Amino acid sequence: MKPVLSELLVAASVFFGALPQERSIHLLDPWIRPGAAGGNSALYVRLHNAGSVPDTLLEATAEVAARVELHQTVSGPGNMRRMEPVSYVVLPARGEFRLEPGGWHVMLLGLKRDLRAGDTVKVELRFARAGRVQLQAPVRPLSRGGRR
Amino acid sequence: MRTPLRIFPVARCRFNRPDNEHTGAGSVSRDQPLFAARNKQGILLRVGLPVIGFLLAACGRGPAVEADLTRRPVELLDQDSTVVVVPDAFRGQIVLVGYIYTHCPDICPMITARMLEIARHIPDSLLVRYVLVSFDPERDRPHVLRHYARVYELPESWRLLTGPESELQALLDLMGVRTRRSWTSFAENGEPVYFIDHTDRISLLDGRGRVRRHYEGTTADPERVRRDVLTLWREATGVEL
Ligand SMILES: [Cu+2]
Numbered sequence: 001m002k003p004v005l006s007e008l009l010v011a012a013s014v015f016f017g018a019l020p021q022e023r024s025i026h027l028l029d030p031w032i033r034p035g036a037a038g039g040n041s042a043l044y045v046r047l048h049n050a051g052s053v054p055d056t057l058l059e060a061t062a063e064v065a066a067r068v069e070l071h072q073t074v075s076g077p078g079n080m081r082r083m084e085p086v087s088y089v090v091l092p093a094r095g096e097f098r099l100e101p102g103g104w105h106v107m108l109l110g111l112k113r114d115l116r117a118g119d120t121v122k123v124e125l126r127f128a129r130a131g132r133v134q135l136q137a138p139v140r141p142l143s144r145g146g147r148r
Numbered sequence: 149m150r151t152p153l154r155i156f157p158v159a160r161c162r163f164n165r166p167d168n169e170h171t172g173a174g175s176v177s178r179d180q181p182l183f184a185a186r187n188k189q190g191i192l193l194r195v196g197l198p199v200i201g202f203l204l205a206a207c208g209r210g211p212a213v214e215a216d217l218t219r220r221p222v223e224l225l226d227q228d229s230t231v232v233v234v235p236d237a238f239r240g241q242i243v244l245v246g247y248i249y250t251h252c253p254d255i256c257p258m259i260t261a262r263m264l265e266i267a268r269h270i271p272d273s274l275l276v277r278y279v280l281v282s283f284d285p286e287r288d289r290p291h292v293l294r295h296y297a298r299v300y301e302l303p304e305s306w307r308l309l310t311g312p313e314s315e316l317q318a319l320l321d322l323m324g325v326r327t328r329r330s331w332t333s334f335a336e337n338g339e340p341v342y343f344i345d346h347t348d349r350i351s352l353l354d355g356r357g358r359v360r361r362h363y364e365g366t367t368a369d370p371e372r373v374r375r376d377v378l379t380l381w382r383e384a385t386g387v388e389l
Contacts, residue, residue: 033253034299036292042253066336073254075348078326079364081255082345085332101258102366108253110335114299142261142300 024051025091025130030123030137035108035115041065043106043123043137044099049091056128057089057097064121066110073102083107091127117141210383211352211376214359215322221357222319224281224311227294232309234279234319235357242380243277243353244373246365247325249284249344250296259365260300263350267303269370270377274389278306283320283327284344285310323351323359354380 028046035041043062049055060068070086089104091097099105106123115121119139126132217235226232235243246263248256263278270276280302282288288296293308302308310316320327328345335341350368352361361376363369378389 033257034301035253036250036295036299039296040251040253042257067333069333071254076345079348080326080328080345081348081366082330083252083254083343101254105254109341114295116299117301142257142302143264 023130023133025049025055025127025133027125027133027135030135031140032108032115032121032123032137034117034139034142035111037111037114039111041108041111041115041121042071042101043108043121044101045106045135045137047089047091047097047099047125049093049095049097051129052093053129054093055091055130057091058126058128060106060123060125062108062121062123064112064115065108066112068123069107069109070104071107072104088128115139210354210379211360214351214362215324216358217319217322217353218357220318220322222311222315224309224315224319225290227290227297227308229290232307234309235353238277238279238353238355239357240355241275241277242355242377243279245279245281245323245351245353247281247283247320247323247346247349249282249346250288250292251284252343252346255346255348255366257300259348259350260302262365262368262370264302266350266368266370266373269374271389274377274381276377278303280306280308281316281319281323282308282310283316283325283346285313285316323349324362325349352376352380355384 026048028048030043030045032043033041043060047057057070060070062068070089071083072086074082074084076082085107086104089097089099097104106125108121108123117139121137121139122134123137124132124134221236222234224232224234244263244266246259248259250256260280263280267276267278280293282293288310290310293310297306297308325347327347329342330345331340331342333341348365350363350365350373351359352363352373354360360380363373382388
């Protein structure tokens with residue numbers, strides 16, 4: 001009886017996980033860099049997975065940007081820094097993956113308007129299991145959020 | 149008493165040798181003899197306080213010169229399209245220089261944010277200048293830099309510099325900042341998109357156009373930079389603050 005019940009629970013969580021009401025993915029403390037029209041910006045957010053199985057962030061879209069990519073900043077010898085596109089980001093089960101300065105970010109390319117401190121930007125993230133999840137990120141001034 | 153005589157020349161600049169980001173060879177080996185000497189029991193007592201005072205006074209001259217920008221002054225433009233000759237335009241002023249490009253939304257804003265934090269640690273009365281040098285002259289025209297400064301709410305007094313490729317490159321070479329263009333993809337209109345790999349660095353210039361210290365840009369300790377600025381101030385004016 002017990003194994004059957006737990007299997008049912010897993011099946012249920014997978015099923016409901018696909019529905020908007022029963023998200024296992026929580027997007028915490030999102031914020032975004034200022035940016036100039038035509039330029040780029042970056043979104044940072046804590047990706048929290050409350051579910052019992054890992055999930056994967058596959059892509060993101062935002063009406064404010066011509067294109068959106070997932071990026072990682074990598075360090076090379078002699079303090080060289082480089083941004084590289086990544087194809088996905090894995091969220092561990094009952095765990096968190098942080099997009100933060102100097103690490104990973106959602107890269108907004110080709111901004112259609114200026115983003116200034118106080119503005120809010122809508123971004124949609126697509127996860128392999130949880131599907132599409134929307135967030136509203138405030139634009140943070142440079143005086144906050146410069147830290148690693 | 150041969151020992152103090154032997155350690156004096158080696159020890160002179162020990163207190164001011166950079167301890168973070170040094171790419172220059174030689175600084176480590178220069179320090180070693182002092183460490184060896186220090187391990188000898190009681191050496192400080194034998195040398196005595198007057199000599200220690202002398203050592204400290206000698207080192208009050210501040211950090212070693214990393215590069216002399218007066219050897220190759222460069223003519224750049226600021227965000228108001230005003231010609232700025234580096235280092236001549238900043239003669240007599242201590243300058244903090246960061247290196248960025250405006251299409252960089254992650255590392256470069258971290259460096260700029262560090263500069264802002266450092267600026268908050270340094271008294272305005274020292275008249276330190278804050279400069280951001282773009283290494284992307286193709287896209288970062290003066291008006292682009294001006295708009296960027298507004299969007300990022302940078303202080304009006306900061307100078308954002310760009311200019312002809314050859315001038316910028318000459319400056320970056322003297323500053324030890326390396327850049328490399330990386331082509332990543334194409335925009336919707338077919339235009340190629342590039343990013344620029346670059347050295348993460350903030351540099352400190354004295355009032356004579358000489359580079360006196362490099363810091364890792366994203367992690368530079370504002371308190372440490374403040375101390376270095378005070379040392380340069382004392383070196384130039386003789387005034388202890
Ligand atoms: Cu990026």
